[in-house]
Amino acid sequence: xxxxxxxxxxxxxxxxxxxxxxxxxxxxxxxxxxxxxxxxxxxxxxxxxxxxxxxxxxxxxxxxxxxxxxxxxxxxxxxxxxxxxxxxxxxxxxxxxxxxxxxxxxxxxxxxxxxxxxxxxxxxxxxxxxxxxxxxxxxxxxxxxxxxxxxxxxxxxxxxxxxxxxxxxxxxxxxxxxxxxxxxxxxxxxxxxxxxxxxxxxxxxxxxxxxxxxxxxxxxxxxxxxxxxxxxxxxxxxxxxxxxxxxxxxxxxxxxxxxxxxxxxxxxxxxxxxxxxxxxxxxxxxx
Amino acid sequence: xxxxxxxxxxxxxxxxxxxxxxxxxxxxxxxxxxxxxxxxxxxxxxxxxxxxxxxxxxxxxxxxxxxxxxxxxxxxxxxxxxxxxxxxxxxxxxxxxxxxxxxxxxxxxxxxxxxxxxxxxxxxxxxxxxxxxxxxxxxxxxxxxxxxxxxxxxxxxxxxxxxxxxxxxxxxxxxxxxxxxxxxxxxxxxxxxxxxxxxxxxxxxxxxxxxxxxxxxxxxxxxxxxxxxxxxxxxxxxxxxxxxxxxxxxxxxxxxxxxxxxxxxxxxxxxxxxxxxxxxxxxxxxx
Numbered sequence: 001x002x003x004x005x006x007x008x009x010x011x012x013x014x015x016x017x018x019x020x021x022x023x024x025x026x027x028x029x030x031x032x033x034x035x036x037x038x039x040x041x042x043x044x045x046x047x048x049x050x051x052x053x054x055x056x057x058x059x060x061x062x063x064x065x066x067x068x069x070x071x072x073x074x075x076x077x078x079x080x081x082x083x084x085x086x087x088x089x090x091x092x093x094x095x096x097x098x099x100x101x102x103x104x105x106x107x108x109x110x111x112x113x114x115x116x117x118x119x120x121x122x123x124x125x126x127x128x129x130x131x132x133x134x135x136x137x138x139x140x141x142x143x144x145x146x147x148x149x150x151x152x153x154x155x156x157x158x159x160x161x162x163x164x165x166x167x168x169x170x171x172x173x174x175x176x177x178x179x180x181x182x183x184x185x186x187x188x189x190x191x192x193x194x195x196x197x198x199x200x201x202x203x204x205x206x207x208x209x210x211x212x213x214x215x216x217x218x219x220x221x222x223x224x225x226x227x228x229x230x231x232x233x234x235x236x237x238x239x240x241x242x243x244x245x246x247x248x249x250x251x252x253x254x255x256x257x258x259x260x261x262x263x264x265x266x267x268x269x270x271x272x273x274x275x276x277x278x279x280x281x282x283x284x285x286x287x
Numbered sequence: 288x289x290x291x292x293x294x295x296x297x298x299x300x301x302x303x304x305x306x307x308x309x310x311x312x313x314x315x316x317x318x319x320x321x322x323x324x325x326x327x328x329x330x331x332x333x334x335x336x337x338x339x340x341x342x343x344x345x346x347x348x349x350x351x352x353x354x355x356x357x358x359x360x361x362x363x364x365x366x367x368x369x370x371x372x373x374x375x376x377x378x379x380x381x382x383x384x385x386x387x388x389x390x391x392x393x394x395x396x397x398x399x400x401x402x403x404x405x406x407x408x409x410x411x412x413x414x415x416x417x418x419x420x421x422x423x424x425x426x427x428x429x430x431x432x433x434x435x436x437x438x439x440x441x442x443x444x445x446x447x448x449x450x451x452x453x454x455x456x457x458x459x460x461x462x463x464x465x466x467x468x469x470x471x472x473x474x475x476x477x478x479x480x481x482x483x484x485x486x487x488x489x490x491x492x493x494x495x496x497x498x499x500x501x502x503x504x505x506x507x508x509x510x511x512x513x514x515x516x517x518x519x520x521x522x523x524x525x526x527x528x529x530x531x532x533x534x535x536x537x538x539x540x541x542x543x544x545x546x547x548x549x550x551x552x553x554x555x556x557x558x559x560x561x562x563x564x565x566x567x568x569x570x571x572x573x574x
Binding site for chain 1: 334
């Protein structure tokens with residue numbers, strides 16, 4: 001184990017959805033020191049242009065790099081689709097996106113060769129999952145479905161009930177005439193809607209379907225790559241240090257964030273401005 | 288009529304919802320030259336903190352001021368709630384928000400003295416409509432309802448149907464036990480859901496209710512104030528010049544924008560960066 005091992009892993013997302021990825025990394029690698037950055041002043045990235053997303057992601061990566069991270073996890077599908085190559089060119093540390101790991105898992109898993117990808121309009125339009133899957137297995141038949149209402153439903157906390165069921169039924173209807181056996185939850189918000197999505201796929205005349213989410217697949221990819229590089233923080237018997245930075249922190253926001261993280265964040269979130277990345281620093285601690 | 292009369296009116300919103308306000312201004316004052324700015328790189332403002340909203344609104348106002356406007360319409364409820372006083376202190380031209388005009392109309396209109404306000408979570412949390420109404424008529428009983436799913440439903444184009452009806456029924460359910468006779472559509476997106484909202488209020492055991500939207504009330508307030516100041520562009524017999532600036536312009540975006548504006552925008556939208564307001568200028572013309 002090198003000194004690098006004790007450096008933190010940086011995790012960034014446009015908002016709080018990436019906390020589902022951070023949760024998976026904690027569960028898989030409890031000893032790691034972690035720094036989370038949510039660009040909540042500019043969320044959501046999903047409907048923005050590619051150039052804008054690259055600019056925002058570069059700001060975020062610069063902030064995290066200034067805190068001496070050993071690896072960067074881009075826990076945002078839109079930024080993974082549009083900005084990953086840019087970030088890899090700029091940084092000299094491993095950079096992980098959320099698309100490739102779950103695409104690899106899905107390509108291996110599917111028996112029928114038919115895979116559905118659910119995502120925001122921006123993620124689906126980027127074609128990133130479709131390309132990643134077809135690069136791995138050119139024989140696949142991929143069914144991309146843009147589901148722009150799922151993020152607001154998750155943030156509203158309407159995780160089940162008639163409205164959520166009907167929205168899902170409408171979005172998933174095109175799958176009724178397919179042989180899809182694998183569904184990728186291509187948005188970090190979707191794992192908290194997993195039960196409702198499973199209910200909606202079960203209601204369709206499909207083969208037995210498996211839902212795969214990027215959070216778990218990504219945490220496995222991080223563990224494997226850092227292990228191979230010999231920079232896992234395995235010596236520590238105690239849980240790693242975890243810090244949370246948000247670029248905006250409106251009233252009531254912590255409640256939403258905790259729903260994604262699965263436990264308390266109170267007292268742990270710092271509000272920062274990353275627009276000027278050369279001087280990015282914590283300006284205040286709130287809540 | 289002074290020279291000021293021919294200067295444009297600036298209209299700004301976080302996104303494209305403010306186009307419903309621009310449409311109402313065009314219908315009421317067809318001869319005016321208008322410049323629209325949609326801060327689509329940072330939309331939505333609804334869930335952001337007050338300080339962040341003031342900073343963004345100040346950027347937007349600086350861009351429009353640099354184009355020699357004679358008046359500014361803040362066609363965004365969140366910015367009207369949080370940033371109006373800041374902008375009035377900084378600018379020496381008339382500044383109109385979208386809250387006061389419709390609040391005045393509602394306070395005059397209601398017979399029962401019970402008024403519902405529908406808005407984003409940010410607008411409702413700001414208490415701006417509630418305060419404006421009670422300042423005008425302290426005897427009013429105001430029922431504020433946060434409806435965060437209505438903007439994504441409008442942007443998805445799901446303007447009617449089972450999902451929209453059920454979302455509205457759930458949001459409006461608390462009104463069933465009231466005597467509300469006036470409903471303020473406190474978000475610039477909501478006018479395009481007017482029919483569905485009317486259906487939902489009709490389904491409740493309420494007195495005959497009237498829906499009031501800020502777009503028309505604001506255009507009346509602008510016409511009245513500029514008329515009193517003698518700076519309306521009444522000499523022109525031809526329609527005024529209209530320009531549209533957006534801080535982000537992703538693929539397919541114009542289609543959504545046109546739904547709010549009610550007619551074609553193709554070829555008219557310019558993409559600009561207002562982060563650095565000192566050098567804000569059109570960088571490219573797209574679509």
